[in-house]
Amino acid sequence: MAKLIFVFLTLIPILCNSFTPEKTSDRRILVLLDDFAVKSSHSLFFKSLQSRGFDLDFKLADDPKIALQRYGQYLYDALVLFSPTIERFGGSIDAAAILDFVDSGHDLIVAADNNASDLIREIATECGVDFDEDTSAVVVDHSGYAVSATEGDHTLIASDDFIKSDVILGSKKIEAPVLFQGIGHSLNPSNSLVLKVLSASPTAFSANPKSKLTSPPSLLGSSISLVSVIQARNNARILISGSLSVFSNRFFNSGVQKAGSPTKHDKSGNEQFFTELSKWVLHERGHLKAVNVQHHKVGETNEPSIYRINDDLEYSVEIYEWSGKSWEPYVADDVQVQFYMMSPYVLKTLSNDKKGRFFTSFKVPDVYGVFQFKVEYDRLGYTSLSLSKQIPVRPFRHNEYERFIPAAYPYYGAAFSMMAGFFVFSAVHLYNK
């Protein structure tokens, strides 16, 4: 029993079930449409998915035969909801089923539109995205609109207010603004899981363009999000867009000129933006895994079941990032390990060897207790890594304390002189007379 058992307190959060690098080729996506015309009108987006190895399964949203799972197994790895007006899904699918699909680690792409149904709004709300409650409202921007042939209504917006993250949007800068026409949504600032990827300009507002504005609009300015992504705690990723047409071939191909801007781009940023974003949502980028957590005393290789206070130890972990095809070593200089017992006693930045291995060494603090090696790595766009490994730290054994410390010499002296004195005294006392 002295060899105390330890086990991973929390394992690496189980990687999404959908995301199995072993079978990248046959990842299946269910696409639910309002009508099959969308399949052709948005074919560029679908093609880009297919070209990256996804197997798309197009179904009408009210098809009575659609099902997400059979015999408890999910049939698809991701779901694309391009059916903004659907009020009731066919088959066994409802909002709860879709949310369970996400909670079991699968990805979701939702596109709403001007006349988005309650069902779609509810799914969005459950994910933390609140569409404007006024169902007739759309996003209007009188200064950031896209210059187009049909002048006047300013609901076609050219937005270039992207999230600043290479992980989500790819390393290549998106030059052209993204065309958007649809409804806006807001996010709860305290919600740490949801990210505004494309936000409206400060002059935008959400209102019904056909009616006269009587009261101030509820959604205003750059707090309006046009496209948002959510990374759930189980690392399932969700993309929610307030417009379906942003994915369309028409928007992908049309040129764009932002009002007030002299440059006219031949091609809008939509294709690049949504292709890159779909790569992120479908875990082709920004997905980390941590494996092979090791720790041992300096100079040893075996992992002990317990440390002693003031031991020197080495800790290492390997972190890889999924590139879409293979696991590549992750390189960063901000991964930290904590030696934690109610609060971190040691906090060290791990150095890495560019081959994915992160390592450090430190001295166990002079405190005994049940510690944890904790790596909490939350970076924008990356899946969150939360590793913890429990390890007890014991005090010195009775025979591990230093013997004959100099401070004790007076006491040794006292003891031995006492013994000698007693001996002399006894001898004198006994034999003196």
Added chain:
Amino acid sequence: MAATDAQTSLRHAFGNVLAFFILILIGVLAFSIRLFSVIKYESVIHEFDPYFNYRVTQFLTKNGIYDFWNWFDDRTWYPLGRVIGGTVYPGLTLTAGTLWWILNSLNIPLSVETVCVFTAPIFSAFASWATYLLTKEVKGPGAGLTAAVLLAMVPSYISRSVAGSYDNEAVAIFALIFTFYLYIKTLNTGSLFYATLNSIAYFYMVCSWGGYTFIINLIPMHALLCIVTGRYSSRLYIAYAPLIVLGTLLAALVPVVGFNAVMTSEHFASFLVFILIHVVALVYYIKGILSPKMFKVAVALVVSGGLAVCFAMIAVLVAMVASSPTMGWSGRSLSLLDPTYASKYIPIIASVSEHQPPTWPSYFMDINVLAFLVPAGIIVSFFCAKIVCLIFSCYSVEFLTKSRWSLLLQACFSPLSDASSFVILYIVTSVYFSGVMVRLMLVLAPAACILSGIALSQAFDVFTRSIKLQLPSLSIDSPVDAGDGSSESVVPDDTVKTDKTEDTQKERTSKKSRSRKSSSESVEKPSSKSQIKKRLSVLPLETSIIAIVLLVLLGAFYVVHSVWAAAEAYSAPSIVLTSHSHDGLHVFDDFREAYAWLSHNTEVDDKVASWWDYGYQTTAMANRTVIVDNNTWNNTHIATVGTAMSSPEKAAWEIFHSLDVKYVLVVFGGLVGYPSDDINKFLWMVRIGGGVFPHIKEPDYLRDGQYRIDNMATPTMLNCLMYKLSYYRFVETDGKAFDRVRRTEIGKKHFKLTHFEEVFTTHHWMVRIYKLKPPKNRIRGKTKKSKSKANPKTVSKRKELKRNPF
């Protein structure tokens, strides 16, 4: 005379053999009266602390003594852990471990549990033998046997030493009595051999129980008493000084005591008296070698110098003691000196039921008729036994002659023997301590047994002798050696000087007294004196017979009560409960059911939070890590758990989550009427939690100063975690949610848990286990739900746990 000597020695041999067999029988009695728990229930470890001791013993037998010494336990007090080897009194564990090892070396394959279960009964047999030895030193073998048989079945001791009650006290009471015996023995003999044995016995006591401080304070008190009353002798020095030196050195070897043996105030009395006894010894020595005149000069010199040194030392001591906030006393000791201390400052000590002051009925329950015999015993010890019967005889003869008066007075002022004064000091202090803490009734019990044994045996002695003297034929035929008790006492009986008034039966008494003298050490005296004394102490025949009958009845009553206490009151293991009702016997085995569920259905490293009472059992039976346990060494940690239990669900979830807790266990008695459940302990959680975290305020949980859980309860009470976990789904049992312990319907019946989910509830709902829900995978938006939509999570996670409560 040679013939009488032979007869006497034969009689003594016979008496010794008889005493030996009586002692064996007493041992058997002491052992077997404690087996009711095994017969009525099963061979199982009882209660809370014994489970920890059992677990430690298992560790010891598996890993050996060095690993035990260095054991760092990471399964308790998560995440702090506990250094078991350095914080536990190892005596009990080592004893049981040694027993087990010996038995296994002899190829007797007993399990560790069996050995642990029977350790306490075995040691109570030892304790009664030690009582015999101690009382024999004080008052002779007759009193010894009586005291031993009384101790063998005193209910107070039975309550802590039934089979299965594997706690420190089980061996500590034996060690306590045996240490006292060796002290008295040393005091009577002045033998350094016994003094050394005494320190070793003291060492064993220190190993066994924190109550050793009682010894290390009582013995100095007694030594001081002897010095003050001018009874200093070299015997006292030999009894005292080696004990302090060797005992303190040995005590410092026990890891849990360590430097406390010289640092804490509990031990200061012994050192002060140690200094004092040396001063006194020096004075006596100087007095012996100097002439009286020179001595006076020396005294003047020494007194002036010595006083200065003394004051300096006392000043240093006081400064040292005063520098610590508690004056160097531990909380438990302070609550002994000031009974209101714990309730004022340390709720965690006050919250333990065995630290409460006892009620009067508990004295009757625990020591029964001994409570009435003790004063008699004190009188008998104070004065010699003869006085008592003198008083009796004075009343019975109804006139007091001058001679009787003088006899009485002289006897009253006869010096108290060292041993008797020790016993009296022992009873006086232990009566006080037992009045402060009900747990210390256990310390009182041996003292009460010894004094009652003395009283009873002296009473029998007097009455039987009265009968014997008045029935000459009987006394000649079978001379009973009832008088041995008094003759072996250290008090010399020859202080009585009387005028010769009556001289009947001269022949027989003189012969008898001479024969007794030859066996005892008393000096030759004119036979007439003792003869007169005997004549004086004779009571009327009828009175004696009636008194003996009454005494036997008293003893019988005691036996009946003790057996009842052993069989009914104290044999319940409290891990299994039974109740008799009109439809027969119900057995509530919910605790083990819950612990078994935990050990089978949770991960090895999962943390279970509960109130600290159940910590030891959870680690021992379920083998799961706990946050707090019965070794209440860290008040903050306990207060954290108390705060969590008193907080609303969300705050509690956050506290528990920060401690990596996976499961929360609560004990709930409302369905079956089990009164010591968590709701009844809840105010202590509030108090202890509030003592560290001031946002928990006790008045928030009380309605007009009353603790209630019905619809008059405060919102804070109705929303706290403990209420919710106890009463979750309780309304489903009978539709009214009637709590049988509090005898009321609960205040809030229908509610849902948001951060916890019920995973297991035992058959009688006595233990309920909840799991912390993981944080939500997604965070919902703000928009109101438009239509009736079930939250997908709650629907899918809710498991139907509906079951018949019976």
